[in-house]
Amino acid sequence: MVRRVLPLPSQPRPRPRPDLLRPLTSREPVSISVVIANHNGGPLLAACLDSVRRLLPEAEVLVIDNASDDNSREATRRDFPDVRLVELSENRGFASANNLGCVESRGDILILLNSDAELLEPGLAACIERLEREPTLAAVSPRLIGTDGLPQPNCLPGPSMGRALRRVFLWEPREGSVDPRRAVVWLPATCLVVRRDALESVGGLFDERFYQYWEDADLCARLIRQGWLLSVCDDSTVLHHGRASDLGPRSISSPQxxxxxxxxxxxxxxxxRTRFEYLLILGIDVLFAGRLFVRSLFGERHRVERARASAILQAVRLTMRNESPPVRTGDGSR
Structure with a gap:
């Protein structure tokens, strides 16, 4: 069944709140909560929890389980009795599960961690110290690497009309980290270390209308609008097993x-963005879908390109009807 969604209106630009920019060190000791949204994480969830237990032994740990039907719940209760397990009767999606974890947790610093990610030595101490030391800093992303040892994006380029036009008329920009010395505008939620008071200043964590994907881009945009800064910290490293389908639009294989x-x-x-830019991006996406269809006639990746084109056109139709995609089994996992 297709869900109706409320409009996503543009929001006013609130001014920074100086009273919220107090150093965390004014409230000793700083408490840390780790929130892990899980759906059928299995052994990857166990490895994730084991790394947290070793490298963040003082942290409060919550697993929000999105109606897993594997042995995730039983294994967590058996092997990690100190973890708070919140069991949901239905899969509410990635954003909703993390929001619930944010509400249920007590830490001044929240660590949002994917269930398929592991902390590596020496842990996230450097990220936490950055937040303690810099009161205008809202969130930090550690260095991310894949199981092949290669880096994964931990600082993404912000959405822009220029990038959208380039992929239609010139080339499609590759997914990858941008230079962190420039203004950071988008940190992925694979592992995000964030101040609770920053979240409170923007009305909470994730907008649940972003059921799957782009909830982190929305959060970062709201934080920046409120006057907060974002950053990366390469002194901390997280191993992200990840699904190939979650590494960007080029490699997503599932049509859903x-x-x-x-x-x-x-x-x-x-x-x-403004209404003009929003309407323009709808037209640009239709043009890009047409380009993908043409490429699918000649390229080796014809099935992937055709699937991407179909998804883009369907997304445009749903958006114009003010509807969202249907939720199916397995959606909402990351």
């Missing part, structure tokens, strides 16, 4: 994930 990604991107423009 492709659809959620394309739809979330349109909702981001609808919420954070």
């Amino acid at each position: 994930r492709l659809l959620w990604y394309a739809w979330g991107r349109l909702q981001w423009f609808r919420k954070h």
